[in-house]
C-alpha cells in the first residue's frame with residue numbers, strides 16, 4: 001500500500017474577497033496561512049512524512065506546501081512545480097466578483113460555470129494582463145497549450161498526463177507523495193482516481209487546507225480515502 005495526500009491551498013486573498021481567481025497569482029490570506037500550517041500539523045499528528053512533493057506555479061499552492069512541510073520539518077524533500085497543477089483558468093471571469101456575476105448572469109449560469117464538467121467560461125482576449133501569453137512564467141510553453149479559459153474537462157486533460165508521467169511512477173516505486181494544488185486541479189485528479197461521472201463531479205467540493213489521504217494498492221487503485229480533520 002502507498003499513500004498519496006492531496007491538499008488544496010489555504011484561503012487566498014481572492015477567496016476571501018469572493019473573486020474568480022483561476023491562474024491569477026494571488027497570495028494566501030492570513031487565515032490561509034493558518035490553514036496551511038494547520039494542514040501540516042494534521043499531517044504530523046497522523047504520523048505522515050513524505051518522499052516527494054508536487055505543486056503548481058501559483059504562490060498560494062507553493063506557500064501552502066512550504067508551510068505544511070515546515071510543520072513536518074520536511075522542507076528539504078524533493079519538490080516539483082508544474083503549470084499542469086494550476087487552478088483551472090477562469091478565462092474572462094478572472095478577477096470578477098462571484099456575487100455580482102451571479103446577479104448579472106443568474107445564479108444557475110454561475111453554478112454551471114463553476115461546477116459543470118464541460119461548460120467553458122467566457123474566453124479571455126490574448127492581450128488581457130490575465131492571459132498566460134503575457135506572463136513570463138509560461139514563456140517556455142508551446143503557445144498552443146496556453147488556455148484562454150478552461151472547464152474541468154480541459155483541466156483534467158492537462159492534469160492527468162502529469163499524474164501519469166510524473167506522480168504515478170513515484171507511487172509505484174513506493175514513495176509517499178504530497179500534492180499541494182487547487183480546488184479544480186484536485187477535483188480533476190479525484191475524478192480520475194475515483195472514476196467519478198461527469199454529472200456526479202458537480203457535487204464534489206474540496207475544502208481549503210484539509211489534507212485528503214488516499215491509500216492506494218500497488219497498481220494505484222483506491223483502497224481507502226479520508227480527510228485529516230484533527231490537529
Ligand SMILES: O=C(O)[C@H](O)COP(=O)(O)O
Nearest residue numbers: 019020021022087114183
Ligand atoms: O479560482 C477560483 O476562483 C477558486 O480558487 C476556485 O473557484 P471555484 O470555487 O469557483 O471553483
